[in-house]
Amino acid sequence: MNAWDIFIRQFIEKEGYTLVLQGLGTTLIIAVAGLAIGLIIGSILAIVKIIPGKNPFLLVLQRFADVYVALFRGTPMVVQLLVVHFVLFPSLGIHILSEIEGTIAFGLNSAAYVCEIMRGGILSIDKGQTEAGRSLGLSYSTTMIKIVIPQAIKNVIPTMGNEFISLVKETSVLSFIAVVDVTKAFQTMANSSYEYVVPYLMLAVVYLVIVLIATFVIRILERRLRASDKR
């Protein structure tokens, strides 16, 4: 029996596909939920970092945002995952699904990157846009919400897409905390048949397809948002 036949037998007859589909679902859900959490926390951090002012409360928040970004960008994702699973939640005495812990870890990690992406996006908007808004009597927040942030979002879509793609790929370390993602699913199949070539090549193809689909979706989104540049 050749390698392909072994894989097919495992995948179909031994119902390996249920594990793979389950793992695929876990990977996608954690990546999407992680990005969603990252977008929310990251955008808040970016705005905190950008607001001008000498309010002491704001300065403390800005300091916190700096430390947060340094911490999450300065340590490997796997380490953060391990810390969340083995240190943070146990020490708080909280017992939740490893999948949820994984989502939280990826969300917190992603927030640091999203923060810097959003900040860069906001800073890339010409100062004249803010000045025009303020000179009409609009408040700082209205100017940001109605004028600067919509333009910034349009500019950061490609980079945000990048962030999502690397997030999808990084979820492959989830097995460190015993979450069955798509990597773990293929790994399990390989280990039980001692046939590694096909499962791991298939795994690579699965990630590639996810990333290609994501790239396609991002491109459509980008084109739609760029409508105001043409016409």
Add this chain to the structure above:
Amino acid sequence: MTNDNSNEVLQEASNSEGMIKIQNLKKSFGKANVLKGITTTIKKGEKVVIIGPSGSGKSTILRCTNLLEEPTSGEIWLDGKLINEVDPYNHDDILKISSTFKKLTAEGYSEELALAEIKNNILIKSDFKEGREFVKAKKEFKKANSININEARARMGMVFQHFNLFNNLTVIQNMILAPVQLKRKTKEEAIADAEKLLDRIGLLDKRDVYPSTLSGGQKQRIAIVRSLCMNPEIMLFDEPTSALDPEMVGEVLDLIQELANEGMTMIIVTHEMGFAKKIGTRVMFVDQGLVAESGTPEELFGNPKNARLKDFLSKVLY
């Protein structure tokens, strides 16, 4: 004849309360002192043109007037209301309750000498001791006399060199954003007014396009009418034609001239000397952060007294 006219203008200036009062305005960026003490009053209906070499601080005066730049010191008043921080330099009565003043008078200085000493030496060196009563008086003065900056800006339209139309909004959205957000008009009223203004400048057909499709001249004319949507009492023009192709300068200047003819109060920073001469009721020549000469266009262009102004004019008028 021109002399009579200018006397009349000066007479009026001293009689009526100014619409905008700039008192001892100073601005530095780091170590560069861009404005070194500008004092002027702009009355309702006046069209003040600011000219001067580049880097002289012309635009900074304008940008300080609506606080896009925070003045380092000095005060900006709009219609009798303070719009920035209280500058003790302009208020002898507040200075008189400061710790430093009390110390100096105790040392035997007369009141006038103590004030002069504080203004000329001590405030600059920033070893001025305020004291609790002084801080309280300053706060009370501000509370009694100032208005919110957003409120003030809504009453002052500003037109920029680079137009600064909102790129993410269509022309009509650009125009109605501020009046609707600030609840000056309902959306329907705002749209109706905006359409009227667009029709007036012949760009009603551009109502729903994005700014990126417009020419420079069209952008600037829309930027001007966008400001008009807030019904401002005064318009500030910061080199409105400097970024335009030559063939588009005329259409923008015509629109500004029209507004001037309707009696709009204006401060215009420009390099168009012909235009300055035609539109200005008063021209200010700014050089090295100070008003070097000021007067009617006839005086300034016809009979310049300041050596630097003569030099400047010889370079720009050929």
